[in-house]
Amino acid sequence: MIIIGERINGMFKDIAKAINDRDPGPVHEWAKKQEYNGAHYLDINVGPSSTEPVEAMKWLVEVTQEASDLPLALDSTKYDAIEAGLKLCKQPAMINSVPAEMAKMERVFAMAAEYGAEVIGLAMNEEGIPKDADMRVGLAAELVATADAFGIAPDMLYIDPLVLPCNVAQDHGPEVMRTLREIKMISDPAPKTTVGLSNISQGTKNRELINRTFAVMAMANGLDSAIADASDDELMAAVAAARIILDMDIYCDSFVDVFKQRNR
Amino acid sequence: MAVEILKEKYRGKVGEVVLGATKENGGTRSHTITVGGETALPFLHFEGEIPNRPVVALEVWDINPEWNPCFDDYYGDVYDDAGAWAKKCVEEYGADLIQVRLKGADPDLNDYSPEDCAATVKKVLEAVSVPVMVIGCGKAEKDNTLYNPIAEAAAGENLVMGVAELENYKSVTSACMANNHVVIAQSPIDINICKQLNILIAEMSPAMSSRIIIDPTVAALGYGIEYSYSIMERARNGALQGDKMLAMPMYGNAGFESWRQKEANISDEEQPGWGEQAERGILWEATTAMAYLQSGIDILVMRHPEALKVIKGNIDDLMKDNSY
Numbered sequence: 345m346i347i348i349g350e351r352i353n354g355m356f357k358d359i360a361k362a363i364n365d366r367d368p369g370p371v372h373e374w375a376k377k378q379e380y381n382g383a384h385y386l387d388i389n390v391g392p393s394s395t396e397p398v399e400a401m402k403w404l405v406e407v408t409q410e411a412s413d414l415p416l417a418l419d420s421t422k423y424d425a426i427e428a429g430l431k432l433c434k435q436p437a438m439i440n441s442v443p444a445e446m447a448k449m450e451r452v453f454a455m456a457a458e459y460g461a462e463v464i465g466l467a468m469n470e471e472g473i474p475k476d477a478d479m480r481v482g483l484a485a486e487l488v489a490t491a492d493a494f495g496i497a498p499d500m501l502y503i504d505p506l507v508l509p510c511n512v513a514q515d516h517g518p519e520v521m522r523t524l525r526e527i528k529m530i531s532d533p534a535p536k537t538t539v540g541l542s543n544i545s546q547g548t549k550n551r552e553l554i555n556r557t558f559a560v561m562a563m564a565n566g567l568d569s570a571i572a573d574a575s576d577d578e579l580m581a582a583v584a585a586a587r588i589i590l591d592m593d594i595y596c597d598s599f600v601d602v603f604k605q606r607n608r
Numbered sequence: 609m610a611v612e613i614l615k616e617k618y619r620g621k622v623g624e625v626v627l628g629a630t631k632e633n634g635g636t637r638s639h640t641i642t643v644g645g646e647t648a649l650p651f652l653h654f655e656g657e658i659p660n661r662p663v664v665a666l667e668v669w670d671i672n673p674e675w676n677p678c679f680d681d682y683y684g685d686v687y688d689d690a691g692a693w694a695k696k697c698v699e700e701y702g703a704d705l706i707q708v709r710l711k712g713a714d715p716d717l718n719d720y721s722p723e724d725c726a727a728t729v730k731k732v733l734e735a736v737s738v739p740v741m742v743i744g745c746g747k748a749e750k751d752n753t754l755y756n757p758i759a760e761a762a763a764g765e766n767l768v769m770g771v772a773e774l775e776n777y778k779s780v781t782s783a784c785m786a787n788n789h790v791v792i793a794q795s796p797i798d799i800n801i802c803k804q805l806n807i808l809i810a811e812m813s814p815a816m817s818s819r820i821i822i823d824p825t826v827a828a829l830g831y832g833i834e835y836s837y838s839i840m841e842r843a844r845n846g847a848l849q850g851d852k853m854l855a856m857p858m859y860g861n862a863g864f865e866s867w868r869q870k871e872a873n874i875s876d877e878e879q880p881g882w883g884e885q886a887e888r889g890i891l892w893e894a895t896t897a898m899a900y901l902q903s904g905i906d907i908l909v910m911r912h913p914e915a916l917k918v919i920k921g922n923i924d925d926l927m928k929d930n931s932y
Contacts, residue, residue: 594846594854596803602853 345559345583346569348417348438348538349374349383352408354391354400363390363400368407375411382604383574385438386412388429389419401425405432417464417571423451430459438462440571441504444469444483446490453494463491464502464538467523473506475515477522480505484527488535498531502538502569509546510554524565541572541579556582563590580604613932615655618848622646622906623818623855624660625790627705627768628739634764638737641705643821643906644857649844650904654931661927662901664916665741665909666703667863668693670720670728671712675911676873678886682913690728691735698736701913702920707741707768708732709864713754714745722754726761733765741768741909743792748776755783763787768821768859768907770794774805778812785813792859794823797835799842799854806853817852821907826860828869829896836860840903860900863911866893894918901926 351374354360362370375386386408390400397420405416409432417438418429426439441464442452456463465487467473467480474480484503491501505523508516520539528534544558545551556579559570563586572579584603587593596602624645629635641663648656672687682701686693690708697703710725712718720728729742742758744751755769756779770792772780777793784791793809795802802824810817824843826836840858847855866872872889874882882888893915897908901922910916 594803594842594851595800596807596853597800598804598807602807 345563345567345587346384346536346538347382347574347583348385348387348440348569348571349378349381349414349574350387350540350542350571351378351573351575352386352404353389353419354394355389356391360391360393363394363404366403368410371404371407372411375408375414378574379412379414381574382580382606383414384569385417386414387417387419387440387571389440390425397422397425398428401429402432405429409434423448423455426452427455430455430461433459436460436462438464438502440464441466442487444486444490449487449490453491453496456491456496456500457494462500462502463496464504465491465535467503467505473508475519477505477519477526480519480523481526481530484523484535485530488530497533498535499533501535503527503535504538504540507539507541507543507558509548510544510558511548521561521565524562524567528566536568537566538569538571539567541570552576552578555579559583560586563587577604616648616652618647618656620647620848620850620852620855622844622847622857625819625821625857627741627766627790629764629766633766635766636733636737637739637765640766641739646844646904647848649848650902651926651930653929658927660906662906662908662923663704664897664919664923665705665707665907666697666701666913666916667707667709667861667909667911668697668732669709669711670725671718673711676867676885676889678889679912691731694732694740695735697913698738701916703738703916705739705741705907706732706736707743707909709743709745710754711745713750714747715750717745722757725754726757729758729767730761733762739768740765741770741792741907743770748773752776752779755780756786759783759787759789762789766790768792770821771823772805772809774801774808777805777809781809781812781816784819785816788819790819790821791816792821792823793856794825797825797827797832797839799839799846802839802843803846803851803853806856810853820856822854822856822858823860824858826862826865826896826900826905828862828865828872829892829899830871831865831869833896833899837899837903840900840905844904857906858904859907859909860905861909862897862900863893863909863915866896866915867911890914890918894922898922 358370394400417440418426419440439461443466467483505520545554581600584600622644626640628637628640642660645659694706712720767789769789771794793805843854872892897919
């Protein structure tokens, strides 16, 4: 599973402070740590409280790239900030994210085509997050079709079926699983899939257990990637085991270590 | 409209390993041999690169091996002299490299000392200029006493030494690490152990991960060849899909295994219906080796010069570019 490391995010106090003070220390530290722990991409989010998102994004992209060569996932609802970040990325990045709303898709897919970026597409539109799988798959198909019109291949897309906390929207769980399966039937090549893993456990007890259980269930249903905490050892161990059971890696006794150390 | 042929694309690549060392690199070989480097399944030149041809070794023992009498015409005069034997293999029979099997070190046979064994290896190195592989007698306790003296005596030569096994890999690996030799990692027809052993060796020294040759254990035709084949196929597929801990060149003792079997050895008198013994044995060995070429082997260790000739012709054919 492709791990998009979630930690460089202004939602976290240390990163918010680092952005505010223009202090590269914590950003370097988290970039290195997540890479060491096996992240494949680093999510870059200036946080909700930033008053100058474009400048903050530019700074965060440059500072992160000083510490890690991993590709970045530029995470913002402000597309000017994403575009400013894309210009600075040393290698093709990922845009996080766009909903299935025409005006936004036109802006984001044009940008993705220009910079060769991958895109996380959200299975939602102006009406919000659908309740069932059918609607979600319908929106995923709109994302795939619109991307295609901009010359973006389906496998450059990561469709996020959108996960709600399991304590407030329990009935969404099975719908998300079905969505993950059916997204793979939209096109050939199929789009990839992703989730914001920790959303499933917002406000619950035993968050790590819920996160990793969800991760392996979703993998069995076709999940390709997740925005997650790469330093959660138990999560990484569960993912490593799921990869063995799904015949994605050849078993050996050190299978957990091999998976965790794949970036080193 | 032209038909577009579907081609498989692989992410991974088998690592390249250099065998032997010339004067510039501290050895005395006239040339080195590079194995591995494949980016496609065996001989599918149209899907990727097969940059190095598989190579064929002949085996030399440090005692009279008491092989089938059909070998007497080829090696009978040199059984008692490993150097002359090796020279004959290279100069007359066209072996790409030599594998010395130190069978005489076996405590139940001649119980040769580590010094005797190092001297034998030196003798072979002096007699031939091709890269040399050295394996022990097969009894771990004794073999562990041999590795260091041999590795030191041949320091700089970039030998291939073996064998490392899951329960006994440290001695030979540290001897190779300290003296820059290549190690043979042997697993008993088991992909999981094969991968685990490579990991353990690489853990001892990351530099060793590019100095491992996989011996998946090859069986002879009729004795489980399909098991070996499927393990090697799985390892190579894993390597091409990016599993670095399986992305090493592979090696197999096709000669040794084939000539252990009755089909290669039983006389014409005993089995008149099976065809003439010498020819039958050669074919048994060549057919076994051919199957392993198809499963991705990089180094074949053979025994009969006529079988080697057949296989070299086979490799010539398979290395012809079939890309389009």
